[in-house]
Every structure is written in C-alpha cells, then in structure tokens.
Amino acid sequence: MSYCKNCGHKISEEQQFCPECGKQVEAESIPPMVGNEAPQPALKGMSRKTKMLTISAAAIAALTFGAYYMVNKTMTSPSAVVDNFIEAVQKQDVKTVKKIVNEGQIELKANEKQVQQFLTYVKDNPQVLASMSDELKEEVSLYETQGNTVQTDEVNSSYAQLKLDGKKWVLFDHYTIRVQPAYVEVTSNLEKADVYIDNQKVDTIKNADESQTVGPFLPGEHEMKLSTKGDYGTVEMKQTIESTDSDEAISADFDWGDHYVSLYSDYFDGTVFVNGKSTGKTVEELGYIGPVNLDGSVEVHAERKFGSKTKKTPAITLEGDIVEAELYFSMSDDFDDVSTEVDASDSIDEETDIEDAVRSHYNYITSDSFASAHDLFSSSRKSKVDLSDWKKGLQANISDNVTNIEVLDVDGNEARAYVEMTSYDDNNDGTHLVQEWEGYWSLVKEDGEWKLDSADLEKVDSRVE
Structure with a gap:
C-alpha cells in the first residue's frame, strides 16, 4: 500500500491516479511508519496558508458557538426576557418597560405616561x-x-404573559x-359624550x-372622563377606575342628572336668560336647563314685561348641589331700592294689607260702591280726583276683575304693586267692551292704612264680546 x-x-x-486529488501516482512510495510514530498525512502535505485557514475556521466556529450560547442565555432565552422585564419594573425604568410592553402588544401602543401609571400602580401594590x-x-x-409545544392557555395569567413570537436574528x-x-x-344616560382615559380620547x-x-389600556389606576358640549358650554364628569386581577369586569356608570337644574317662577311666561344671553324660551317651555357645569360658571335669570317696563329676576348662580333655580319676579329690586329692612313676618302682613287695598278698590267699583272705592285713594289723590266726576266715568262699568297682583317693594310708608286687571263695560247694544290693563299702583300709608296714591296703568288689549 502506498500514499x-x-x-x-x-x-x-x-x-x-489518486482518487482523492487526481494527482498522477509516482513510483516512489512513502516510507513505512517507524516505531510508534503515526503518519500525519493531512497536515504534512498542506501549505502554510492552508493550515492557517483551517485553524482560523476552527477558532471562528468555536467563537460563534460561544456567542450563540451567551446571547441565548443572557438575552433571548425565556428566563432572560422575564428577568429583564421584572428588573425594569422594580427599577421603575419607564423607557425599558415601554419598549418591552409595546413589543409584546397587539391591542395598544402605550406612551410613557401610561407606562408610568402602570409602574406606579405596581409600586403601590406590591402583591x-x-x-x-x-x-x-x-x-x-x-x-x-x-x-415550543407550550399552549398559551396553560397558564392563567392575571397581569402578564410570556409568549413565543417567531425568530430573532434568524437563529x-x-x-x-x-x-x-x-x-x-x-x-x-347621555349619548354622544366623548370618552377620555387619562385625558386621551378613546371613544364616544x-x-x-x-x-x-x-x-x-394598561392595568392600573386611571382617570376616566366623559365630556359633552351642551347648549350652555362643555360639561365634564370624571371617575377613577382601577383594573385588578378579579374576574369581575370593570364598570363605570355616568349619571348626568346632577347636571340638570329645574326652573321655577312666579311667572312661567318669563323669558329665561343664561349668562346674560336669551334662550328665546320661557320658564314653562324650558322646564329645566342642562347639562350645565355646577361650578359657578353659569348664571340664570328671567325677564318679563310688566306694562311698558321690563323686569328681571335676581340672577341665580348654578353651583354646588343646586337642583332648582327659583326665578321670582317678586324678589326683584329693579324698580326701587329697598333701604329699610323689616321683619319677615311684618313684611308679609304689609304685603297682604297692600293687596287687600288694591283688590277692595276694584271690588267696590264692581259693586257700584263708588264712594268706598274713592275712599281708598290717598288724601293727595282725592284732592286731584273729584268723586262725582270720577263716578260719572264709571257708569258703563259692569265689573273690574283683578287677575293678578304682586307687591314689588315696601319702603316704610310707601309701596309699589304690579297689577293686571280686566274691565267689562256695557255698550248698550247687547255687547260688552272688554279691556285688559297692566301696570303699577303706588301706595302710601295714612293713619295706619294703605291708600292708592298714583297709577301707571296701560291698556294692553281691547275687544268686544
């Protein structure tokens, strides 16, 4: 055998010819092995360059295997991925946790604020x-x-789950x-309200x-806000929601009832104004306003014409736990300033006496007791209005019906009352002249009794029946 x-x-x-390299075989053969020395044909016949390449390839293979082992052990193995995540959470490392979370998410992309809230929640709840x-x-x-045969549902994860997601760097x-x-x-209970989580709009x-x-959204404590743009400005409601590992679903119920305020008035035909701007509707037509913020940013009042003058109710500020705005024209001081304070019970008695004086005056006219009606005039008015002449002007009168009377203010011995009255006169042809009047009576107190002093009445309607 030769080589x-x-x-x-x-x-x-x-x-x-050599079956390996194809070289023609020479006659001289390689001497046989001496003693225990084994032939080294593979390297002995190699050139220096070939030997170096062979050694380098072996070294690269060894390094590659070592690098593979280290990368897999420290970066890509299941335990490495989990350890890196838990360590980042413990250190409150927002950027690292954000990167890990978003890499594993398909439903959402968390921003740094959301991740920070998640980390704060975990920190405050060590369990x-x-x-x-x-x-x-x-x-x-x-x-x-x-x-890779693990089924994703084998572990019932409450907060986080380890998932195999293909290959990284091919290997x-x-x-x-x-x-x-x-x-x-x-x-x-209100539709078309925009839904915000941590001030980020997410739905409607x-x-x-x-x-x-x-x-x-990420687990943790969050602020949920519903916002709606109503007729009287933007209104918001907020709730704090917290996700847990409970099987119960998180729920949030928003009831806007507290953001509606009922309207009430002694004159329901008064026009409602919100923050000085007319709604174009009466108290009766609206019934309530809402939704509105109850933070004091909204004021409401009503206006109504009484004769030739317009009267406003005091403005009501909507704030706190208010449920009804009472728009009383009788509480308005638009006409005269009240400088003298009186006891509430005395004020009520005075108002009753004033109303009685006005009603009695017209009742006496209806019953043809003209002298008694004239006697309810103040001494000043009596000096100007002669009974006989005044009586002649009332001969055709059938009745005077007071439909409304309201004492506007009382100041010592002076008072002012708003009156609505309908008069019926005989036309001597089987028909009646019906006239409606509105306006004011000024009264003075003489000898302890209220007397009608001057009138500012206007005819607002006239018809024949």
Missing part, C-alpha cells in the same frame, strides 16, 4: 408584582421543559412579554343607557 505524495491519501498498487413574577416564572418553566427564538390589557364597560358614547366596551 499520494500530494495529499497523503491511500493508493493501491494498481491505481495510477401585583409578586403575582406577575410568579406567573411569568411558571411560564418560563413550561417553555424550558416543553419547548434565536423570540420571546415577548404581553401585559394583559384592561377594558371597562361604560354606561351613560353611541347610545344612552347602553353598556359600551372601552379600551384597551
């Missing part, structure tokens, strides 16, 4: 981190023992952390009183 001088391959005696860590380590054990299995997103069931309420799923 090829070129490559050292064994050659039988009958072979003329959350403990539970999350235990669950993830349990999943690491499954992947290490079962490999390595890619594992991600999927933080379980939270959702909330929102119910609102479509139907009133119907539950609507809103999300996703």
Whole structure:
C-alpha cells in the first residue's frame, strides 16, 4: 500500500491516479511508519496558508458557538426576557418597560405616561408584582421543559404573559412579554359624550343607557372622563377606575342628572336668560336647563314685561348641589331700592294689607260702591280726583276683575304693586267692551292704612264680546 505524495491519501498498487486529488501516482512510495510514530498525512502535505485557514475556521466556529450560547442565555432565552422585564419594573425604568410592553402588544401602543401609571400602580401594590413574577416564572418553566409545544392557555395569567413570537436574528427564538390589557364597560344616560382615559380620547358614547366596551389600556389606576358640549358650554364628569386581577369586569356608570337644574317662577311666561344671553324660551317651555357645569360658571335669570317696563329676576348662580333655580319676579329690586329692612313676618302682613287695598278698590267699583272705592285713594289723590266726576266715568262699568297682583317693594310708608286687571263695560247694544290693563299702583300709608296714591296703568288689549 502506498500514499499520494500530494495529499497523503491511500493508493493501491494498481491505481495510477489518486482518487482523492487526481494527482498522477509516482513510483516512489512513502516510507513505512517507524516505531510508534503515526503518519500525519493531512497536515504534512498542506501549505502554510492552508493550515492557517483551517485553524482560523476552527477558532471562528468555536467563537460563534460561544456567542450563540451567551446571547441565548443572557438575552433571548425565556428566563432572560422575564428577568429583564421584572428588573425594569422594580427599577421603575419607564423607557425599558415601554419598549418591552409595546413589543409584546397587539391591542395598544402605550406612551410613557401610561407606562408610568402602570409602574406606579405596581409600586403601590406590591402583591401585583409578586403575582406577575410568579406567573411569568411558571411560564418560563413550561417553555424550558416543553419547548415550543407550550399552549398559551396553560397558564392563567392575571397581569402578564410570556409568549413565543417567531425568530430573532434568524437563529434565536423570540420571546415577548404581553401585559394583559384592561377594558371597562361604560354606561351613560347621555349619548354622544366623548370618552377620555387619562385625558386621551378613546371613544364616544353611541347610545344612552347602553353598556359600551372601552379600551384597551394598561392595568392600573386611571382617570376616566366623559365630556359633552351642551347648549350652555362643555360639561365634564370624571371617575377613577382601577383594573385588578378579579374576574369581575370593570364598570363605570355616568349619571348626568346632577347636571340638570329645574326652573321655577312666579311667572312661567318669563323669558329665561343664561349668562346674560336669551334662550328665546320661557320658564314653562324650558322646564329645566342642562347639562350645565355646577361650578359657578353659569348664571340664570328671567325677564318679563310688566306694562311698558321690563323686569328681571335676581340672577341665580348654578353651583354646588343646586337642583332648582327659583326665578321670582317678586324678589326683584329693579324698580326701587329697598333701604329699610323689616321683619319677615311684618313684611308679609304689609304685603297682604297692600293687596287687600288694591283688590277692595276694584271690588267696590264692581259693586257700584263708588264712594268706598274713592275712599281708598290717598288724601293727595282725592284732592286731584273729584268723586262725582270720577263716578260719572264709571257708569258703563259692569265689573273690574283683578287677575293678578304682586307687591314689588315696601319702603316704610310707601309701596309699589304690579297689577293686571280686566274691565267689562256695557255698550248698550247687547255687547260688552272688554279691556285688559297692566301696570303699577303706588301706595302710601295714612293713619295706619294703605291708600292708592298714583297709577301707571296701560291698556294692553281691547275687544268686544
């Protein structure tokens, strides 16, 4: 048996060419092995360059295997991914957690504010981190023992889940952390309200009183806000919601009832004004206003014409727990300033006496007791209005019907009252002249009794019946 001088391959005696390298076989053969020395044909016949290349390739292979082992162990293995995540959460490392969370999410992309809220929630609730860590380590054990055959539903993760997500850099299995997103069931008795979570708009309420799923968002404590643009400005309601590992769904119920204020008045035909601007509707037509903010930013009052003058009610500020705005024209001081304060019970008695004086005057006219009606005039008015002449002007009168009377103010011995009255006169042809009057009577107190002093009445309607 001989050997090829070129490559050292064994050659039988009958072979003329080397079956390995194709070199022609020379007659001289390689001397036989001496003692225990073994032939080294593979390297002996190599050039220096070939030897260096062979050694370099072996070294590169060894380094590559070592690098693969280290990368897999410290960066891409299930335990490495979980350890990096838990460490970042413990250190409150917002940027690292944000990167890990968004890499494993398909439902949402969290911003730094949301991640910070998540980390704050975990920090304030240590049991959350403990539970999350235990669950993830349990999943690491499954992947290490079962490999890629692990079913994603084998671990009931409350907060986070380890998932195999394809390959990384071609060679390595890619594992991600999927933080379980939270959702909330929102119910609102007002539709078309915009839904915000942590001041970020996420949805709009479509139907009133119907539950609507809103999300996703990261677990933790969040501020949920509903905002609607009403006729009287933008109104907002807020609630704090918190996701937990409970099986119960998160729910938020928004009732806008507290943002509606009923309207009441002694004259329901008065026009309602909000922040000085007319609504174009009466107290009766509106019934209530809302939704409105009850933070003192809204004022409401009513206006109504009494004869030739317009009277305003005091403005009511809508704030606190107000449920009804009482728009009383009788409380207005638009006409005269009241400088003398009187006891409430005395004031009521005075108002009753004033009303009685006005009503009695017209009742006496209706019953043709003209002298008694004239006697209810003040001494000043009597000096100007002669009884006989005044009586002649009332001969056709059938009745004077006072339909409304309101004492506007009382100041010592002077008072002012608003009166609405309908008079009926005989036309001597079987018909009646009906006239409606509105205006004011000024009264003075003489000898302890209220007397009619001067009138400012206007005819607002006239018809024949």
